[in-house]
Amino acid sequence: VGGRLHVSMVSATRPFAFEYLGTTTRLIVTPLTDRCYQTLLGAIHLNLGGAPEGPAGTGKTETVKDLAKAVATQCVVFNCSEGLDVTAMGQFFKGLASCGAWSCFDEFNRIDVEVLSVVAQQILSIQIALGGGVGVFSFEGTTLRLHAGCAVFITMNPGYAGRAELPDNLQALFRPCAMMMPDCALIAEISLHAGGFHEARTCAAKLVGCLRLCSEQLSSRDHYDWGMRAVKAVIIAAAVLKAQLRERRSSVDSLPERASAARGTTSVAEEPVNVNDNADGESGELRRRSSQVGEDELALTLGALRACTLPKLSAADVPIFSWIARDLFPGSASAPSGRLPELADAIGTACESLRLQPLPPFVAKCEQLNATLGTRHGVMLIGGAMAGKTAALRALREALALVGAPRDKLPLLVTHRLNPKALPLSQLYGAFDTASREWTDGVVAELMRGLVDGARRAAEATEALAVYLQPPPWRGWLVFDGPVDALWIESMNTALDDSKRLCLASGEVIRLP
DSSP states (O other): OTTSOEEEETTEEEEOOOOOOOSOOOOOOOHHHHHHHHHHHHHHHTTOEEEEEOSTTSOHHHHHHHHHHHTTOOEEEEEOOTTOOHHHHHHHHHHHHHHTOEEEEETGGGSOHHHHHHHHHHHHHHHHHHHHTOSEEEETTEEEEOOTTOEEEEOBOTTSTTOOOOOHHHHTTEEEEEOOOOOHHHHHHHHHHHTTOSSHHHHHHHHHHHHHHHHHHSOOOTTOOOSHHHHHHHHHHHHHHHHHHHHHHHHHHTHHHHHHHHHTOOOOOSSOOOTTOOHHHHHHHHHHHHHHHHHHHHHHHHHHHHHHHGGGOOTTTHHHHHHHHHHHSTTGGGSOOOOOHHHHHHHHHHHHHTTOOOOHHHHHHHHHHHHHHTTOSOOOOOOOTTSSHHHHHHHHHHHHHHHSOOOSSSOSEEEEEEOGGGSOHHHHHEEEOTTTOOEEEOHHHHHHHHHHHHHHHHHHHHHHHTTTOOOOOOEEEEEEOSOOOHHHHGGGHHHHSTTOEEEOTTSOEEEOO
């Protein structure tokens, strides 16, 4: 249109921004995603904001981010908290209006109602300027250049502690979109296809069916989650197992070629080719190989399902889960266990050094904790007092240090421990001084920034040492040793999800490695 590229959906049209965002993953488009795209683009076309609303794990933030990728526009995700005031939000809106980026304010209804009323006037002034098509407008006494590509989106999760009802003048500025139940089977099927699975539809159906039966037949616990995030964790673990199996088979298949090359001969096929084989024999061989591949992939899916599900189950629910898995995955005994013998030996040695008894249940829990850390960057240890939560964490830390002995001067595993309920939120994450507007960092911000710097230095050292040897991986743990409630953990929302960003009330965003 007019020599420019535009993106159209239904009656909404949006100019393509041509902003390079890097090679990132894209979201799997489902009917729910497509409906949200239509709602958000329609809201932008009407110079309004978009407000996806629904429970956790339904893809509200990820849909907004993926829509921004589709139109090549930068999207800034910010996790809202009670510490945000009118001045901080005004500074945020000034930058967005000037550069033309999108903003997605996660958990927007956590902001105080008094602040939300003023924020509504700030957003309204930007939307009026966009509707008028002006290039310059006045915002809180400051004359700003307006970029027509800017947009504001908010996500809300009603019903949680610390949530406020949006004022009516603010609700009128956003077009709502309900995000309830994603199509887990379709998402799992396409994700497994991307991970190299040939029988992705069968594996996805059994995976989603197993989690659905678990949600219906297992006991109700606060930490049980059988939704999209549980499906994604299993898919990641299954893709890792598939890659490991492919690597082992390729190394085994290359052994005859290596032996032939060492003898100075040309490798030939182990079995002579019979040109008289008929088509029925070839098709039977193909069916046999396809059946073998399907059985291997079902076993890998079951192994990943066990690795991601067993650590969070109570003792009474483990037999029920085993029965469900046995019914859906016949021949489950062939599923890979994923146990690392060297890690089990290292855990036993670590228990001796910590004066603990390496009982089989305790060692198994340490191994499960290590497997969970491989698929998630946020892990919660749940149990009563004196159940061994801190002891398991210490034993695993010592065991990982023994498995990967230091080959340089950098520590392999840095651990910081604090009690989140021992400090107020202002000292935990940081706060503005009410008189001077000076920002003071909190304990979590300082520790997280130190871990990010440590990961950067370790990455630089790894690049320098990779020419001569393969150094062990660097790990950084920030342990919140204390009770968990929604008042302080919600500020870690974007740090624990796929965004991996710690958002402070000052506007700073600490990106986790």
